[in-house]
Structure formats: C-alpha cells, structure tokens
Amino acid sequence: MYVQWSPRYVLGNALLDNQHRMLFLLCRKLDIAIKTGQSAQLIQRTMVEVKKFAEFHFISEQNLMLETGYPETEAHAKVHSSLLIDLQVGFSRIGHKAEFPEDLLYFLHHWLVNHFEQEDGKLAAYLKDCKVRPVGESLYAEMYASFGNAPI
Numbered sequence: 408m409y410v411q412w413s414p415r416y417v418l419g420n421a422l423l424d425n426q427h428r429m430l431f432l433l434c435r436k437l438d439i440a441i442k443t444g445q446s447a448q449l450i451q452r453t454m455v456e457v458k459k460f461a462e463f464h465f466i467s468e469q470n471l472m473l474e475t476g477y478p479e480t481e482a483h484a485k486v487h488s489s490l491l492i493d494l495q496v497g498f499s500r501i502g503h504k505a506e507f508p509e510d511l512l513y514f515l516h517h518w519l520v521n522h523f524e525q526e527d528g529k530l531a532a533y534l535k536d537c538k539v540r541p542v543g544e545s546l547y548a549e550m551y552a553s554f555g556n557a558p559i
C-alpha cells in the first residue's frame with residue numbers, strides 16, 4: 408500500500424488540509440483501481456480525475472498565496488507547474504505500458520508527500536501568522552466542521 412493518508416500530513420490550514428486529503432483520496436482510488444485489475448479505460452479516467460483535481464488544488468493554493476501576499480508565490484507556482492509535468496509524464500508512461508502501475512503509485516506517494524512537507528509546509532507556517540487573511544477564510548473550516556466525521 409503506497410498511497411495512504413496519515414494525520415502527520417496535516418498542516419493546520421483548513422483549505423490546504425481539506426484539498427490535500429481529497430488529493431490523497433483520489434490517488435488511493437487510483438491505487439485501488441490498479442490493484443483490483445480495473446479496465447485500462449477506467450484507470451485512464453481515474454488518472455484524469457487525479458490530474459484535474461491536482462490542477463484545481465494548485466490554482467486554489469496560488470490564489471491563497473496571492474490573497475495573502477505570500478513572498479514565495481512565484482517560486483511555489485513554478486514547483487506546481489513542474490509537478491504537473493511530472494504527473495503527466497508518469498501517467499503517459501502507464502498509458503503506453505512503459506511503466507509498472509506499482510512504480511507509478513510509489514512515485515505518486517512521494518510526489519504528494521514531498522510537496523506537502525516542503526513548499527506547502529512553508530506556506531502553512533506563513534498563513535498561521537499572516538495579518539492579511541485569505542478571502543472567505545472561514546468557509547473551509549465550516550466545511551471541515553460539518554463533514555469532519557462523515558465517512559469518506
């Protein structure tokens with residue numbers, strides 16, 4: 408089992424944590440699709456889900472940085488762009504059967520965790536003490552409170 412959410416990935420920001428958790432959930436779905444021998448078409452479509460949500464998440468995160476004047480916005484956004492390229496390369500290797508799915512899952516786990524712990528960890532620390540608050544900051548916390556204990 409390579410792709411598995413753990414409480415140690417919590418960064419203490421409702422937007423980041425909610426979306427990171429969803430990203431893990433989709434990667435876990437892909438993990439299950441591969442390991443239960445689903446069709447190539449279904450695996451392909453699940454990879455699209457992961458990629459689209461990753462794009463969405465990176466835009467949300469970049470908006471958050473712009474809203475709060477994060478000084479490393481540009482550098483962080485560049486890392487996002489290269490992460491999306493890495494993801495696309497990994498997915499197309501699977502599509503062309505040039506890589507074992509298990510290698511992709513191993514890659515995905517590190518792809519997620521490294522970025523959370525490095526760049527996103529720095530952003531979460533900045534947001535904690537930042538005087539300029541993000542637009543609609545309480546919305547994610549409200550969502551978390553209402554769905555927090557729901558089964559996913």
Ligand SMILES: [Fe+2]
Nearest residue numbers: 468522526527
């Ligand atoms: Fe990020």
Ligand SMILES: [Fe+2]
Nearest residue numbers: 427464468527
């Ligand atoms: Fe992130």
